[in-house]
Amino acid sequence: MKLIFAIVNGDDSLPVSRALTKAGFFATKLASTGSFLSAGNTTFLTCVEDHRVDAVISIIREKSHKRKQFVSSGAPLDSGMNFPVEVEVGGATIFVTDVERFEKA
Numbered sequence: 298m299k300l301i302f303a304i305v306n307g308d309d310s311l312p313v314s315r316a317l318t319k320a321g322f323f324a325t326k327l328a329s330t331g332s333f334l335s336a337g338n339t340t341f342l343t344c345v346e347d348h349r350v351d352a353v354i355s356i357i358r359e360k361s362h363k364r365k366q367f368v369s370s371g372a373p374l375d376s377g378m379n380f381p382v383e384v385e386v387g388g389a390t391i392f393v394t395d396v397e398r399f400e401k402a
Contacts, residue, residue: 298344298345298396299395301342303343303392305338306338306388307337308387309360309362313356314326320352323343344399350393357389362388365383
């Protein structure tokens with residue numbers, strides 16, 4: 298068994314959730330926040346048999362899209378104003394770990 302942690306941009310959370318459910322995967326969703334942009338994310342926890350890991354990752358990749366977004370630089374100019382900086386957001390960060398024991402009670 299494997300435990301998949303997938304940190305997904307908040308904008309992609311619903312499509313990922315629907316696609317996982319449609320494919321027969323169950324996931325626990327946790328609200329999370331990234332430290333760099335302090336933006337809302339969803340962390341999905343999914344436990345699956347080893348041979349199903351690639352199917353879950355494929356769904357997450359398909360439904361998690363990278364996009365460009367302007368954010369405040371956080372570094373004020375001489376005028377005291379922040380200026381916008383374009384950054385890439387979205388996509389997913391995925392971790393897969395071994396599970397010694399899994400039970401649904």
